Amino acid sequence: METIFSRNKVEHPEPIKAEVQGQLPTWLQGVLLRNGPGMHTIGDTKYNHWFDGLALLHSFTFKNGEVYYRSKYLRSDTYNCNIETNRIVVSEFGTMAYPDPCKNIFAKAFSYLSHTIPEFTDNCLINIMKSGDDYYATSETNFIRKIDPQTLETLEKVDYSKYVAVNLATSHPHYDSAGNILNMGTSIVDKGRTKYLLFKIPSSVPEKEKKKSCFKHTEVVCSIPSRSLLQPSYYHSFGITENYIVFIEQPFKLDIVKLATAYIRGVNWASCLAFHKEDKTWFHFVDRKTKKEVSTKFYTDAMVLYHHMNAYEEDGHIVFDIVAYKDNSLYDMFYLKNLNKDFEENSKLTSIPACKRFVVPLQYDKDAELGSNLVKLPTSATAVKEKDGSIYCQPEILCEGIELPRVNYDYNGKKYKYVYAAEVQWSPVPTKIAKLNVQTKEMLHWGEEHCWPSEPIFVPSPGAREEDEGVVLTCVVVSEPNKAPFLLILDAKTFKELGRATVNVEMHLDLHGMFIPQNDLEAEME
Numbered sequence: 225m226e227t228i229f230s231r232n233k234v235e236h237p238e239p240i241k242a243e244v245q246g247q248l249p250t251w252l253q254g255v256l257l258r259n260g261p262g263m264h265t266i267g268d269t270k271y272n273h274w275f276d277g278l279a280l281l282h283s284f285t286f287k288n289g290e291v292y293y294r295s296k297y298l299r300s301d302t303y304n305c306n307i308e309t310n311r312i313v314v315s316e317f318g319t320m321a322y323p324d325p326c327k328n329i330f331a332k333a334f335s336y337l338s339h340t341i342p343e344f345t346d347n348c349l350i351n352i353m354k355s356g357d358d359y360y361a362t363s364e365t366n367f368i369r370k371i372d373p374q375t376l377e378t379l380e381k382v383d384y385s386k387y388v389a390v391n392l393a394t395s396h397p398h399y400d401s402a403g404n405i406l407n408m409g410t411s412i413v414d415k416g417r418t419k420y421l422l423f424k425i426p427s428s429v430p431e432k433e434k435k436k437s438c439f440k441h442t443e444v445v446c447s448i449p450s451r452s453l454l455q456p457s458y459y460h461s462f463g464i465t466e467n468y469i470v471f472i473e474q475p476f477k478l479d480i481v482k483l484a485t486a487y488i489r490g491v492n493w494a495s496c497l498a499f500h501k502e503d504k505t506w507f508h509f510v511d512r513k514t515k516k517e518v519s520t521k522f523y524t525d526a527m528v529l530y531h532h533m534n535a536y537e538e539d540g541h542i543v544f545d546i547v548a549y550k551d552n553s554l555y556d557m558f559y560l561k562n563l564n565k566d567f568e569e570n571s572k573l574t575s576i577p578a579c580k581r582f583v584v585p586l587q588y589d590k591d592a593e594l595g596s597n598l599v600k601l602p603t604s605a606t607a608v609k610e611k612d613g614s615i616y617c618q619p620e621i622l623c624e625g626i627e628l629p630r631v632n633y634d635y636n637g638k639k640y641k642y643v644y645a646a647e648v649q650w651s652p653v654p655t656k657i658a659k660l661n662v663q664t665k666e667m668l669h670w671g672e673e674h675c676w677p678s679e680p681i682f683v684p685s686p687g688a689r690e691e692d693e694g695v696v697l698t699c700v701v702v703s704e705p706n707k708a709p710f711l712l713i714l715d716a717k718t719f720k721e722l723g724r725a726t727v728n729v730e731m732h733l734d735l736h737g738m739f740i741p742q743n744d745l746e747a748e749m750e
């Protein structure tokens with residue numbers, strides 16, 4: 225059965241003028257660029273999972289009060305191979321594929337006996353990353369693809385593993401104040417020393433090396449050994465504060481032996497991930513200056529998280545906010561067989577996403593009594609010292625039922641107030657977007673009947689003084705047949721609609737993206 229999720233979307237590479245209603249701020253000039261799966265059927269073959277779909281980039285260009293829409297499939301090697309053979313020949317998260325032996329791009333997949341780690345896909349469908357003046361489509365494998373943010377054309381393929389020993393990397397990098405990328409990846413086959421690497425990609429290269437790419441200058445900031453050599457944790461994002469990296473080693477783990485044998489066993493990559501509910505969740509903090517990990521062992525109960533919201537330091541504590549679950553039902557929910565026409569009634573998550581705030585004391589009285597709470601900030605989050613010197617943390621719940629959190633990035637790593645997110649409650653699709661004040665827990669919402677909004681993105685207005693001075697952008701897919709989707713522009717402060725730009729196309733449900741201000745685009749053209 226074809227549903228909004230699984231129906232193949234047609235690309236619209238030529239700009240389509242949107243119909244604008246309302247008043248868009250005149251300063252809003254640039255491109256909102258987003259990524260997500262757009263094609264799930266190729267010839268007679270179908271992907272099993274929504275996260276498997278071929279990456280479809282789309283953009284809204286804001287120019288002098290007008291809005292133009294475009295969309296274009298990422299011409300990844302995966303896309304080209306699949307389209308050429310008219311079937312799925314490259315394995316994705318939820319679908320194991322058996323390539324045509326005549327095609328050699330992914331020839332390594334055949335040598336699974338000599339290579340522990342299979343050749344992964346370059347179908348970068350999750351997010352967009354900025355590197356200097358360049359933009360990349362990202363996923364969680366070792367490959368990213370450079371793209372042209374204006375024409376949506378696909379450019380070079382970059383293999384992270386050529387520059388840093390990672391087999392997997394997150395699709396949610398961070399940026400420091402100089403625009404350098406900080407990302408984390410997992411090294412699976414480095415002499416049996418499974419570890420997590422934090423690496424830095426500079427935003428520019430020295431003048432005399434102008435021809436070289438920033439990736440050649442990638443440096444490993446630090447490495448954190450995995451608690452288990454054969455089962456590193458899976459992670460989708462991480463957090464940063466001004467002085468620390470926040471990395472959560474959750475008991476949702478990737479089994480390397482299973483991964484190395486998945487191909488011969490005929491099972492998908494997803495089946496190599498397992499939630500160990502009896503295990504603990506470990507917190508790691510790395511000092512960004514000394515590159516050393518904080519030696520105290522901090523942990524909490526078993527949980528699964530994908531998205532960090534934000535993190536900051538306050539009076540000798542690290543405060544970090546995440547969206548967490550009690551189990552891994554989220555990834556199961558997105559099998560296309562579960563997203564059928566009755567999914568709104570039938571598919572409910574078995575655990576609701578909860579925004580959890582953890583507060584961890586970095587400095588505390590070493591003679592503190594066992595069992596006493598070491599948190600000195602006004603919060604219900606606790607951190608209790610145990611006999612063996614480890615510290616057991618419990619969170620404060622900020623709110624429930626939201627996912628795909630975004631903040632004003634100028635406040636990333638700093639004490640902040642606002643999170644913008646999609647409101648999902650128990651369902652896998654958002655029916656509203658929300659603004660949460662993490663200090664007061666007050667919320668504002670936007671929703672309309674049959675509307676499925678995407679991850680909301682905050683864009684600050686020029687010279688903004690307050691954290692929520694600007695607009696929030698979200699793409700809205702309408703579930704009612706023959707109703708056109710639109711880009712919604714809300715005033716970030718009041719969450720009131722400023723305007724909408726309607727485009728009469730069938731738009732895909734997407735995942736993540738970024739707003740590129742006009743000035744940054746001009747820098748890219750130079």
Ligand SMILES: CC1=C(/C=C/C(C)=C/C=C/C(C)=C/C=O)C(C)(C)CCC1
Nearest residue numbers: 275316317344350364365392493530735
């Ligand atoms: C291909 C591949 C992977 C793909 C993961 C993907 C595609 C995850 C998508 C996650 C999303 C969209 C989360 C949203 O919250 C793994 C498991 C890393 C490892 C094996 C190869």
Ligand SMILES: [Fe+2]
Nearest residue numbers: 396460531736
């Ligand atoms: Fe994500």
